[in-house]
Amino acid sequence: MKDYPIEIDDYLSGNMSISEQQAFEERLRTDAALAQEFKLQKEMFAMYGNESWAEGDEDILKTDQAKQLQSFFKSDEASDIKATINEVITENRTSVNSRRFWFIGIAASIAVLLTVSLFVFKDKNYEELYASFIHLDEIPSLVTRGEDAHKLLEEAQLLFEAQKYEEATQSFSEYHQKEATINPLSYIYNGIAYIELGEFDRALVQFKRLEDSNTLQAKKAKWYRALVFLKQKNKTKLKQTLQTILDNNSNYKYKEAQELLDMID
Template sequence: MSDFLEEIDKYLDGAMSSEEKRTFEEKANLDATLAEELKLQRDMRSIYKDEEWIEGDKSILKGEEAKELGDFLKSKEAASIKETIKEVIDENRSNSGGRKFYFVGVAAAIAILLSIFIFSESKYDKLYAHYVELDNIPSLITRGEQENELVKKAQLFFEDQKYEEAIQSFSTYQSTNVKSIDPLTYIYTGVSYLEIRDFENALDQFELLEKSNTLHSKKANWYRVLVYLKQGDKEKLRETLKNISSDKNNYNFQKAKELIKKI
């Protein structure tokens, strides 16, 4: 098996000469065990590559679904899942000796479950889409006034759904205007992180929003609700909604009461 793996790695890495490649392919055609192991290793490699996670006709991946897939595959969540798969594979590989690998079913199942997760519009996905209201975030650009060019640029990136560029611009603005940060930038930056599924950094931004001690700081819990909706974290979602709906003076009190009945 170890010889197989060395040959397979060399073949898949494109490190074989034309003659070596031809000989290897002939051997794989005659040896069922080698052919099976070659397929396994090719499948495992495809799991690591974003563009190959979903097999078949990629022309069906259009519009919002394609965007969601792209955002997910760039996220820390996807990176963590893929790293876990890799660790399982490496562990089984090192402990298997000459025995046949049996973990392919587990990895394939994970890939299938991820596909279902990404392309199934769950109840939480629908609720998030309904409540996020990206167009209703107050503008940072005021007519007739001189704007911070970096903030203006960042908002335009946000409106064009170029969230990574928006994050970079807003982060630069925040780091260079520590004493006079517009709290709305925490909302824009947090939602940008949320749209690329970087939940940890999104929550950090909403924490900064809450600590800003401005009128906008009262919106922090609502934006946390959006994070938990996107994550599908029912426990934290319910807890935060209860907090908001406990006081009619809280931001989006009515929406919180409405939403808690839907989850």
């Protein structure tokens, strides 16, 4: 069997000299079998390589499916999969013949493709789930309208309600810096605003502050943390967080946590 897979991998990985690259590219124009395998392996290489996803193709990147894939590839779950694939290939490349390495590459790529397919198609309703579980109407108002002492907090809530999330987070941050006594509900509003902006780490910081507030609202932190992972489509951390809620049936949103877990399993 020809060493097409290893040659292609060396080319894609940049392990060829300039003269070797030129010779390889010339063969691509004349060897139909090589060209066919090159196309396949290039696609697989892009799946578990470090290249930016569909870099330079702005039309593709604007599609909903592309946004879902980009979000998935940035998740911890995708990073773990890529690391495992690269580890398996690295361990086997020097110790097995080219045929076996080729099949390892195919198997690894199939694993990625299956995972992505399951993520996109099985979990395509994550946005709908988030919308159905967020229940903004259940969050009490932050202030009584017109109270001078809470003008900044009132402004932040009005910005939030107008879906001006960037401005809302700025107002909440100013409020948190100026006030000695913080209304814990502001952490919920601010955290949700960060979720809507796609700034998930900052959202988690807000819900950690909520958890540490030692108030009656603190018990809600786990649920809102779960909503971060739901919006992020991070299934692993979502399931872990829901399980912590289900450890005690007196926990906030226990019933909803069980329902959501059943939906994503």
